[in-house]
Amino acid sequence: MTSRQKAWGLQALALIGAGAVLAFFAVNAVGNLAARGMVLDYGFLWQRAGFDIPFHLVAWEPSFTYGHALFVAGVNTAFASVLCIALASALGLVLALMRLSGNLLAGGVARVLVEVIRNTPQLTQVVFFYLAVLAVLPPMRQSLSMGGVAFLNVRGLYVPAPTDGPWDTIALATLGVVLVAAVLWRRLGMMVPRLFVLPAVLVAGLALAGWTAGWDVPVLKGFNFVGGVRLPPEVVALVLGISIYTSAFIAEALRAAIQGVHRGQGEAARSLGLTGGQTMFLVVLPQAMRLLVPPLTSQYLNIIKSTTLGAAIAYPEILQIFARTVLNQSGRAIEVMTLVLGVFLAVNLLVSALMNAWNRRLALSGR
């Protein structure tokens, strides 16, 4: 028996062992459920939910089903995740650059921030930001008015909502064109730098979309503003809490990655006459990405999982809507928890696969 066969044999044994443990748990659960007169049944997903979801990006009515609630909550989770990933990456970059700047003040501030942020519990930070955000914002009747069309108060940021008109088609078309052009710029044979052209196109397209749309302006009526769209403080607090926390880890990963790029690269760039900024963004960072992507993947996966902290501060994401409300109302603990775990597993595997694909593209084929 070669060592290779031996290794395969051990792997197979481990797999069988793990499978047996899982099967034991499954059979045990089904048996115990049966002993209590309960069955494993996902049919509840088609039952009427009956509860309201206070913040939803896609349509929601209490008459929709539990299954639909999973979708609505999933969209909320995805929304928070995307915002957090973008903000945490940007903040992480800023912190890392501050730390590496060589400026004593900037470096010291970044260092203290990173240490304070990453050494305190994340849930505490999220709740802290929530209560801090609520404490700072004015009450309903003393809303900060922005030109009489947008209002900021403790209930959130109210902005006018575009209603009818061809605005959505125009906006989507503009976004599509800009994205495609950004990716294929060189292949299209464009000589002008894309950074000069594309933002202008984007602004012009969105302005046209806004001009064609009808606007529904929020108006104070009774307890609340009616009309417009509202960004609730829960979103702000959750995104701030998670982004700031994760940015500390991203900053450290980024610092390690940048320092992992050979010194000679930066020195060569400077001696060719590139400025400090050009050296960083054109020479060092692109090479640092190669070292950064694996730890960055972990941080992004952590962000997606961390959005479940929203349950503590009334942000209706999957855990709150599904593992709390739906679980309690349907009583289907095992079914609900397997669904929630399954959704997170699927999303994270997908993100992980995408990041790994990116990593492969960045990898040097020669090394």
Place this chain on the structure above:
Amino acid sequence: MTMIGTMLHRATQLGLATAALLAMGVGMAQAQLAAPPGPTAEAIKKRGVLNCGVDTGVPGFAFQDNAGKWKGLDIDYCRAIAAAVLGDPEKVKYVPTTAAARFTVLQSGEIDVLIRDSTLTFSRSTQLGLDEVAVNFYAGQGFLVRKALGVSKAADLQGATICVITGATLELNIADFARSTGAKIGTLLFDKPDEAVAAMEAGRCDGYTDDSGSLAGMRSTLKVPNDWMVLPELISKEPLGIHARSGDPRWQKILFWVDTMLKSGEEYGVTQANVDQMKTSKDPFVLRLVGVEGDFGKQLGLDNEWSYRAIKAVGNYGEIYDRHFGPKALDLPRGLNNLWNKGGMHYTLPLR
């Protein structure tokens, strides 16, 4: 059937048999036939402690005081049961459970009984593998709102946002209320009362909703209780009470009759202070209540002093109520929670 199919079938059968054996091991399968006091009570006696599922912290029902001691109506029920079954009201392990986890904790056997201001409802009865044993508090869903809002009834809450604890009947009631009256009430769902109340005090929502009993308790914990008022109107029926796992009717009988004994104690004037003198009473109902006559305790699989010990430990129902909701505590009128012959809903089965 293919060979793999047969093997799978065998494996399933074997697995089911194993599971069934395991279940019998913890005393589930033979429950219907069990002799008194039944497997749950046997397990409690063997363990020497009652695992009682309670709320995480609502004044009146269950909360920890400054010294970390549990207090409340539900806590006194746990103590009474421990006194009846184990002979000592202190032999209770309190398991604080969130609204979302409480029934799962009970289903899994981590606790013996759930006394956690939980509403007894149809679907909890039919879908959760649990049984409703008795009602120990008749509540209804009410609203705690800021006085400055000038709201006087629930229908005025049109357009308001209310902070709610998730995982309870509360959010469904609001949705049903809104559906039936056409009022649009927004909700904001929190995991725990602490964050919900903090958000409410910060002005994020116009009010807080909970069972009427809990609202009185919650108001007392606010920074400025006088800025807030409980609306007189209730939008639902919330009979709060004792939940037990299905499958052990003997244990449920014990729980049911402990509850009855506490309420009968009030009806017949047996109190924590006079329960010893009552042993020489001339009333046969009282004599059965304190265990001097009859063999009620033995019929439940306990000893005859069980109900005497329960009342000796925590007093009768009226005393328990006064201790936690009376004028010196949260000052909540007894209303429905009075005895049937005093205009309330507590009507006990006769001790015969």
